[in-house]
Amino acid sequence: MEVTSGKNTSCCLNINGPVEKMKRLPRLTWRKIWKVGKEDKRRVIHSLKVGVALSLVSLLYLMEPLFNGIGENAIWAVMTVVVVLEFTAGATLYKGLNRGLGTVLAGLLAFLIAHMAKESGNIFHATFIGTAVFLVGAISTYMRFFPHIKKNYDYGVVIFLLTFNLITVSSYRLDSVLKITHERLYTIAIGCGICLLMTLLVFPIWSGEDLHLSTVAKFDGLAKSIAVCINEYFRDNIQQQENDAENSMEMEDPIYKGYKTVLDSKSSDENLALYASWEPRYLRHCTRYPWHQYVKLGNVLRHFGYTLVALHGCLQTEIKTPQSVRVLFKDPCNRLAGELTKALKELGDSVRNRRKYCPEMLSNHVHEALQDLIDALKSQPRLFLGTNSNTNILLALATLAAKQKSGKDFVVSLSSVNTDSSDDGPPRLGLSQDFLKEGDKKQNTLRPTLSKIGITSLEFCEALPFAAFASLLIEAVARLDLVIEEVVELGKVAHFKEYSHHDDHEFINVVVSDNNPRERNEVPSSQLATD
């Protein structure tokens, strides 16, 4: 305590510190425990399931008649339950079936080897067993490096090696290799049986369902990101700066939050797809459910996400787009982003409802909006390549000509632009300071006229951020097409139901009433990582 107070002048706080901490510890611990369960209630259910399964399997050992039937090796059944019972049905099946397969194969091989070495002398027997253990160990470990085996049968190979060693080594001292093989096989079968019972029949948790919902959540997250991104971009500067200060922590940024889960989803997607491929629930039409298509869709969505990251980067650049440019393109940009959001939401809904997506339905609107934006970009500004002085001359001449013509429509059509630009701090009039200086020398008479006409001219680098923004929006549309392709493909290979008008009404209701679609299908994204 003294050391603390000596170190720090605010000793009063520090004296109370540890005591306060001790008092708060139980509350903090309880809150932590509560939080883990609240994030995903299935965790509590899973924990209880494991407890029940272990108690059940213990009965094999604890109850007299059962124990007499099985014997001491009942303990292997207990071990199997501990190791095999996983959070989702798919993971349990993956482990259980791998364990079964590994045990059977190892039993066969070990039995063969034990039989071969049986008749020989003691020393030869030991050498033979040692060599077999070395060879099988080295070969099966090497096999674990093959990508296909690594992905689908890694646990099986470990169990194969475990059982093989157990039986082969034991066979040196035990006469009845057959008995031990037999016992290990059926105790493991009992253990796996209890696991499958618990996992498939009591509150089953499906990896496939998780993968499905996390894919849907990705669409919603991306849609939300785009919507917020566009809103932020076209808000006026002061508001934006205030908001930037609030959102200085990247973690709290709603845009970041929207695409973050998409970017980091690769490994969890692949795991879920692997486990889901072991689940029997989705064996429809006598074909395996195409979980790999979800992984492919995830890849495309991730690429869409990268564009969003870059778009987000446009919001954070040092060079801000002048208000005048932003106002000019606000409407087409807003419309395009709105269509993108709508398209993503609809894609997400069609996946959510396992309904085929017809690309004609919305994609056209997106392309119309895209065309509008491109038209706006085409019709509005024009870029002059040349050195600075040339463009200045151009400008000067243009204003001169405007004066000469005294073209009413010319002035009027530019006035709105002029007003906009004057909002943006110092009025960004037609000529830069450099020109005014140069202009003084060249044509003194020009100066007074300029401020009246006010042609909005921008340096290219001021238009850069907007150009990047627009270009990335266009890029996003291109990527959306890829997403649509994959969703259509998913609908086809997964035999989603056909689109009907009833669905349409349903969909419209969903879109209108659904402000927070993620809450309806609560996806425990953190859970995905813990499986």
Added chain:
Amino acid sequence: MEVTSGKNTSCCLNINGPVEKMKRLPRLTWRKIWKVGKEDKRRVIHSLKVGVALSLVSLLYLMEPLFNGIGENAIWAVMTVVVVLEFTAGATLYKGLNRGLGTVLAGLLAFLIAHMAKESGNIFHATFIGTAVFLVGAISTYMRFFPHIKKNYDYGVVIFLLTFNLITVSSYRLDSVLKITHERLYTIAIGCGICLLMTLLVFPIWSGEDLHLSTVAKFDGLAKSIAVCINEYFRDNIQQQENDAENSMEMEDPIYKGYKTVLDSKSSDENLALYASWEPRYLRHCTRYPWHQYVKLGNVLRHFGYTLVALHGCLQTEIKTPQSVRVLFKDPCNRLAGELTKALKELGDSVRNRRKYCPEMLSNHVHEALQDLIDALKSQPRLFLGTNSNTNILLALATLAAKQKSGKDFVVSLSSVNTDSSDDGPPRLGLSQDFLKEGDKKQNTLRPTLSKIGITSLEFCEALPFAAFASLLIEAVARLDLVIEEVVELGKVAHFKEYSHHDDHEFINVVVSDNNPRERNEVPSSQLATD
């Protein structure tokens, strides 16, 4: 065979098909086996190590004196070796220490519970054990969902549960709980001991080293990506189209290859950092080596990678940037990209050599190059906001004025631009077709002059792709600053050696001679996923 020939007209091929396939099968299998080993020779070493360790541990059972000392439970040592011996030292230590810790804790708790239930009647004893198994099972499963435990002690909790059940359930029928606890403890200790011996002393493979090298490889990959990206962008169109056709498979694209490993590195980085944190090798200065800093650096590099993805997207857009624009900015862009590449390579080298990075050394060059690009963007083109007809009028007037002034320098300074633009398919002269029509009505005399002077004017949307490209390059510089920050931080917390002039010479040699730095420090990127 008949079915095949009936189905397909090219029956000759099909008859030979299966036979050929059978003949080629051994060769294909052998090639596959060879490839797995060639990708990373340490896989072969690891496999042999596992074989040797298993043979060694089998001796406990096979050799008479050892067996007499340990007894039948020697088989647990064999099982420990199978389960604990992993590819890298860190992973083995993680599993071994977790297994040890779990066993000790479970032994203590089980012994306590067995002692409590000892004096009671049979039925109460069984109920007591059943309840304890349920409670401990449920609670420890729930604990596995806590992020901190999940990350660091997941395997330990499983082993805790396994050992606890083994001992508690066995205690019902065995009198000597102490003996079984004791035996399990020291057989597991022997098993773990053999694993640690093999993993730390015989050809050790370090997760920390893998993480270090994969981080270095990321820098090299990103640097290469940028270099190729810029080259592709500023090549002329025909070449580019040919190349696009070749690179239509995204997998073969060198740009994609460069940043791919960076994008997907999150989970492998985190795993490697976790395992590395268990490795004793890097305990310097009595503090733990800051592997988390590598993970943070990986995060920043991944964000840099996202910008590269967007930059790559610029190469693939439908709207190509006109050659005239590209030529104008080729030099500053090339210089900036060159500096970026150089900076990334140097950052990578400083991490590779565990040498502190001094940001003053290169960052300035990058910012100079950035300033050059911004200056070029500022000085060159100018953007006029207004409706189409206004800009047309502007143009017309400008050319008129140019004619009136007959300014020599004006024409000359624009001529180079004009030449460039004429390379690019149809010559992109000053006026669009619309204007020529309009111009006819307004000022017939203008027409002949225009083609001679040729002011290069572009629609804004034609300049978009370049603007996006330039903007993303600028964005990349901003992200590079974040990367530099993290590298400097890494040098500080990891106590890298100070930068010296000797290193500088060494560095220059490396940069000059090193065309393919990845080959020198071969990083088995695929391996990272398999650990």
